[in-house]
Amino acid sequence: AQxxxxxxxxxxxxxxxxxxxxxxxDTSESDYYLFWYKQPPSRQMILVIRQExxxxxxxxxxRFSVNFQKAAKSFSLKISDSQLGDAAMYFxxxxxxxxxxxxxxxxxxxKLNVKP
Amino acid sequence: NAGVTQTPKFQVLKTGQSMTLQCAQDMxxxxxxxxxxxxxxxxxLIHYSVGAGITDQGEVPNxxxxxxxxxEDFPLRLLSAAPSQTSVYFCASRSDASNTGELxxxxxxxxxxx
Numbered sequence: 005a006q007x008x009x010x011x012x013x014x015x016x017x018x019x020x021x022x023x024x025x026x027x028x029x030d031t032s033e034s035d036y037y038l039f040w041y042k043q044p045p046s047r048q049m050i051l052v053i054r055q056e057x058x059x060x061x062x063x064x065x066x067r068f069s070v071n072f073q074k075a076a077k078s079f080s081l082k083i084s085d086s087q088l089g090d091a092a093m094y095f096x097x098x099x100x101x102x103x104x105x106x107x108x109x110x111x112x113x114x115k116l117n118v119k120p
Numbered sequence: 121n122a123g124v125t126q127t128p129k130f131q132v133l134k135t136g137q138s139m140t141l142q143c144a145q146d147m148x149x150x151x152x153x154x155x156x157x158x159x160x161x162x163x164x165l166i167h168y169s170v171g172a173g174i175t176d177q178g179e180v181p182n183x184x185x186x187x188x189x190x191x192e193d194f195p196l197r198l199l200s201a202a203p204s205q206t207s208v209y210f211c212a213s214r215s216d217a218s219n220t221g222e223l224x225x226x227x228x229x230x231x232x233x234x
Contacts (some may be wrong), residue, residue: 013160037220049210049225056220095162099221106151106170108223109179110162 010111025081027058027096035101038079043093126226133201141196143211151193151214156207201233
């Protein structure tokens with residue numbers, strides 16, 4: 005089984021500032037997908053951003069971007085211009101491309117607080 | 121635009137009781153799955169299905185049964201509930217036509233076993 009680690013259980017950021025959430029993973033595979041999901045207090049899991057491992061370019065979605073370091077097996081999420089609505093639990097997830105691609109592996113989550 | 125629908129959203133059971141969590145999706149996704157979410161442990165895969173009549177175990181399958189008779193529905197059964205099954209349960213589906221195959225989640229079901 006793959007292991008996904010989020011070492012920051014909780015973080016805080018001031019509104020309009022930038023914050024980076026960390027995620028590392030353990031795999032021997034070369035082709036895989038990485039995801040960041042947001043879980044607001046409503047409990048709904050929402051996809052924030054995704055990255056294909058074969059793509060060297062870091063994914064970006066509006067204020068959300070990733071820093072994908074394949075050799076270091078690191079996949080951090082940067083949130084720019086933080087907004088109150090960004091307050092949520094954030095989960096990093098891994099999925100194999102060729103191997104056991106029917107299973108997603110999630111980290112333990114990082115709770116992000118946004119201060120007005 | 122329903123997506124993935126889970127019922128019930130909240131349930132309280134007594135130890136030893138049985139129940140079924142329902143999950144339905146209207147996106148014609150072949151892949152469906154159940155996860156449980158516990159504090160400090162993220163989401164863990166219970167069971168999954170890649171199509172009608174095909175199911176397989178995930179990381180934490182003990183105490184749970186599933187079946188897949190149609191593409192749309194994937195119920196999760198607890199035959200004899202235990203306090204250790206107190207958790208939030210998520211149903212999720214995925215399109216095989218998608219390159220990255222991200223999961224689409226239901227709103228979750230909070231289950232308490234007394």
